[in-house]
Amino acid sequence: MRTQVAIIGAGPSGLLLGQLLSQAGIANVIIERQRADYVLGRIRAGVLEQTSADLLREAGVGDRMEREGIPHAGFELLFDNARHRIDMQGLTGGKQVIVYGQTEVTRDLMEAREASGAQTLYEASEVVIANFDSAQPTVSCTSGGRRHEIHCDFIAGCDGFHGVCRASIPRNAIHEYEKVYPFGWLGLLADVPPVADELVYANTARGFALCSMRSRTRSRYYLQVAIDDRVENWSDEAFWYELRARLDPDARERLVTGPSLEKSIAPLRSYVAEPLRFGRLFLAGDAAHIVPPTGAKGLNLAATDVKYLAAALIEHYDEHSDTGIDTYSERCLRRVWKAERFSWWFTSLMHNFPDGGDFGRKLQGAELDYLVNSEAASRSLAENYVGLPL
Numbered sequence: 001m002r003t004q005v006a007i008i009g010a011g012p013s014g015l016l017l018g019q020l021l022s023q024a025g026i027a028n029v030i031i032e033r034q035r036a037d038y039v040l041g042r043i044r045a046g047v048l049e050q051t052s053a054d055l056l057r058e059a060g061v062g063d064r065m066e067r068e069g070i071p072h073a074g075f076e077l078l079f080d081n082a083r084h085r086i087d088m089q090g091l092t093g094g095k096q097v098i099v100y101g102q103t104e105v106t107r108d109l110m111e112a113r114e115a116s117g118a119q120t121l122y123e124a125s126e127v128v129i130a131n132f133d134s135a136q137p138t139v140s141c142t143s144g145g146r147r148h149e150i151h152c153d154f155i156a157g158c159d160g161f162h163g164v165c166r167a168s169i170p171r172n173a174i175h176e177y178e179k180v181y182p183f184g185w186l187g188l189l190a191d192v193p194p195v196a197d198e199l200v201y202a203n204t205a206r207g208f209a210l211c212s213m214r215s216r217t218r219s220r221y222y223l224q225v226a227i228d229d230r231v232e233n234w235s236d237e238a239f240w241y242e243l244r245a246r247l248d249p250d251a252r253e254r255l256v257t258g259p260s261l262e263k264s265i266a267p268l269r270s271y272v273a274e275p276l277r278f279g280r281l282f283l284a285g286d287a288a289h290i291v292p293p294t295g296a297k298g299l300n301l302a303a304t305d306v307k308y309l310a311a312a313l314i315e316h317y318d319e320h321s322d323t324g325i326d327t328y329s330e331r332c333l334r335r336v337w338k339a340e341r342f343s344w345w346f347t348s349l350m351h352n353f354p355d356g357g358d359f360g361r362k363l364q365g366a367e368l369d370y371l372v373n374s375e376a377a378s379r380s381l382a383e384n385y386v387g388l389p390l
C-alpha cells in the first residue's frame with residue numbers, strides 16, 4: 001500500500017490531522033490499535049479553547065459543536081468555603097472557552113473521516129515504523145487478519161503517551177523532561193445536572209475537586225486521590241460523599257447525585273519530548289507532551305500541534321517548500337512549554353501536596369487571596385486559561 005502521510009493513532013490528533021490533509025487532497029491512512037468504539041469510550045477532555053474550536057470549524061466538523069457546545073465566559077475558584085469567579089471574557093477582551101467533550105469531538109471527526117472515504121486500519125497490532133530517517137519511511141502492521149506494508153512520504157506520530165512512534169526514536173536523539181505528581185484524579189461521569197453554570201475548581205483541606213460538565217444534564221466531576229488509590233476503592237456513594245465534603249454550602253445544596261456512567265483514575269504528569277521531528281517522523285499531541293489536566297490544555301495543545309503540522313505538510317506538497325516542516329518542532333515547543341508552565345502552576349496551586357506541609361498550605365492560601373483580589377493576577381490566569389495567542 002502507498003500513501004503520502006501515514007498517521008499512527010485515531011485519537012483527536014490523528015483524526016484531526018487526517019481530516020485537514022484529506023480536505024487539502026493529501027492522501028493519508030490512519031493506523032489505530034483499538035476499535036473505534038473503544039476510542040470513543042475513553043472519557044477525557046471537556047474544554048476547548050477558541051483556537052481549537054476555530055480549527056474544528058476549519059476542518060468542517062464544527063456544526064454539532066456550535067449547536068451543542070456551551071460557551072463559558074468564566075469559571076470559579078473555591079477555597080476557604082467561598083467561591084470567586086474569574087471573569088475570563090471581561091479580563092481577556094471578550095474571549096471564552098467552549099465546553100464540548102473530547103468524546104464528541106472524536107465522534108464528529110470519525111463521522112467526517114467515514115464520509116471522506118479515507119482509510120483507517122482499526123485493531124491494528126504489531127505496528128512497526130521504519131526508515132523515517134530516509135525519504136522512504138514505512139509502516140507495517142497486522143489488521144483484518146493480514147500484514148500491511150505501507151510506503152509513505154511522512155509518518156505522523158499521533159499515538160499518545162504510550163504509543164510506538166516516540167518509542168521508535170533512538171534514545172540519543174531525544175531529550176525527555178518529566179515531572180510526576182504525587183496524586184491522581186478520580187473522574188466520574190453521570191447524567192445529573194451540574195452544580196453550577198460554570199466550572200468550579202476547589203482547593204480544600206481534603207484535597208482538590210473539580211465540578212465540570214458535558215451538557216446541562218450531564219456532569220463530570222473529579223476528586224484528587226492518593227497516587228496509589230484504585231477505582232475499585234470508590235463506590236458511587238463514597239464518591240458523592242467525598243465530593244459533597246469538598247464543596248461550599250451552595251454547591252452542596254445544588255448537588256444532584258446519580259449512578260456513574262464512567263469512573264476512572266488518571267495519573268498526573270508533566271512531560272515533554274524534544275525535538276518533535278525526526279527526519280520524516282513528526283510527533284503530535286500526547287505522543288509529544290503531557291500536561292496535568294488542571295489547566296484543560298491537553299486536547300488544546302494537540303490541536304495546535306496538528307494545525308502547525310497540517311500546514312507544514314500542505315506547504316510541502318503544494319508549494320514545494322519545507323519551511324513549515326523545518327520549523328515545526330520549534331514552533332510547537334514554544335507553545336507547549338508555556339502550557340506546561342501554566343498547567344504545572346495551576347496544579348501546584350490547587351492540590352494538596354503530601355510533603356507540602358502547613359507552610360505550603362499557607363502559601364497556597366496567600367496566592368489564592370492575591371489571585372482573586374488582583375486584576376493583574378486574575379488577568380494572567382484568564383489569558384492562560386482561554387489559550388495564549390498563536
Ligand code: FAS
Pocket residue numbers: 008009010011012013014031032033034039043044045046047102124127158159160161162163164165265266267284285286287293295296297298299300302
Ligand atoms: P490519544 O492518547 O487520545 O490518542 C492516541 C491514539 O493512538 C489512541 O487511540 C491509541 O489507541 C492509539 N495508539 C496508541 N499506540 C498505538 C500503536 N502502537 N499503534 C496504533 N495506534 C496506537 N485533557 C484535557 O484537556 N482535559 C482532561 O480532563 C483530560 N483528561 C485526561 C484523562 C486521561 C486518562 C488521559 C490519558 C488524558 C486526558 N487528557 C485531558 C488529555 C487528553 O485529552 C489528550 O490530550 C488527548 O487525548 C490527546 O489526543 P491524542 O494526541 O490524539 O492522544
Ligand code: PHB
Pocket residue numbers: 044045046047199210212213220293294295296297
Ligand atoms: C473536563 O470537563 O473533563 C475537564 C474540564 C476542565 C479541566 C479538566 C477536565 O481542567
